[in-house]
Amino acid sequence: MRISYTEGVLRVEDICFDPQLILIDSAQVFHWRQEGGLFLGVVGGRNVSLRKEEGGFSLFGAMEKDIPFWRKYFDLDRDYDHLAAVCKDYPMAKQAIEMLPGMHVLNQPAWETLISFILSANNNVLRIRGLVAKLIDACGEQGAFPSPEQLAGVPEEKLRAIGCGYRAPYLIDTAKKVRDGFPLEALREEEYEEAHRMLLMLPGVGDKVADCVQLFGLGHSQAFPVDVWVERLMRKWFMPNAGGKKEIRRRAYEMFGVHAGLVQQSLFHCARLGLISLDDDE
DNA sequence: AACCAGGGTGAGC
DNA sequence: GCTCACCATGGT
Numbered sequence: 001m002r003i004s005y006t007e008g009v010l011r012v013e014d015i016c017f018d019p020q021l022i023l024i025d026s027a028q029v030f031h032w033r034q035e036g037g038l039f040l041g042v043v044g045g046r047n048v049s050l051r052k053e054e055g056g057f058s059l060f061g062a063m064e065k066d067i068p069f070w071r072k073y074f075d076l077d078r079d080y081d082h083l084a085a086v087c088k089d090y091p092m093a094k095q096a097i098e099m100l101p102g103m104h105v106l107n108q109p110a111w112e113t114l115i116s117f118i119l120s121a122n123n124n125v126l127r128i129r130g131l132v133a134k135l136i137d138a139c140g141e142q143g144a145f146p147s148p149e150q151l152a153g154v155p156e157e158k159l160r161a162i163g164c165g166y167r168a169p170y171l172i173d174t175a176k177k178v179r180d181g182f183p184l185e186a187l188r189e190e191e192y193e194e195a196h197r198m199l200l201m202l203p204g205v206g207d208k209v210a211d212c213v214q215l216f217g218l219g220h221s222q223a224f225p226v227d228v229w230v231e232r233l234m235r236k237w238f239m240p241n242a243g244g245k246k247e248i249r250r251r252a253y254e255m256f257g258v259h260a261g262l263v264q265q266s267l268f269h270c271a272r273l274g275l276i277s278l279d280d281d282e
Numbered sequence: 283a284a285c286c287a288g289g290g291t292g293a294g295c
Numbered sequence: 296g297c298t299c300a301c302c303a304t305g306g307t
Binding site: 027117122124126170203206207208212225227 | 286290
């Protein structure tokens, strides 16, 4: 991997990185949009556009001082080739990894991840993307996520009007807790179990949402979110008589260790797209 | 017209 | 600790 920077353009070369898969299709982030072959995003207030190149990508509108930020955000320094070896004892997992070259797990701002995945509860990817767009449009500034202060001051009716439904009070109450000092960013330095326990104190955050925030927003690569797709897949391939989601989560960590979450992202995507059958009658 | 979607909450046990 | 009904919304 090589990084260079000239006049607002960050170029990343010699890397296996699939923007369509990572930013749009794999449902780990919901605010990137496509326009004329470009991917447009506002990340932590940084407005950029990304273009896929042969063997890498270019990021336009990036500031030089943000090079370390983008390096971390796109997870450029991780060796994703090593991930298949983590799965060597589980051929189906290894296969899922190898079916999706160019997958990365982003390191997003925790606040944006938290709000996005509170909205994701009992919802589908298309509608989550629409809700996030409307939330940014109605409550944020200049295409950026509304801050905790801003969101805490939004009337519940306004959020219901854009389609948030029963999640509206969750968003507002969580925003108030973060505004009033909940140490969200500090959880980045906390251990997985303790951070998980802390996140559960926020309204609208249960085990699954907490794991998503930890994996996508706090750099906790061991977090293994168990949604309906991952549950089906784990039962079908690895643990047909598992009890509940809690057991699946625990045993996934025993299987894949500290990189469990990275494996999960490829498992999830393969299952959701039907790249490997999950049917019972075989 | 039921069923589904990157589930969470509160009540009852 | 566990299960269960209920929760908005839009698509199939």
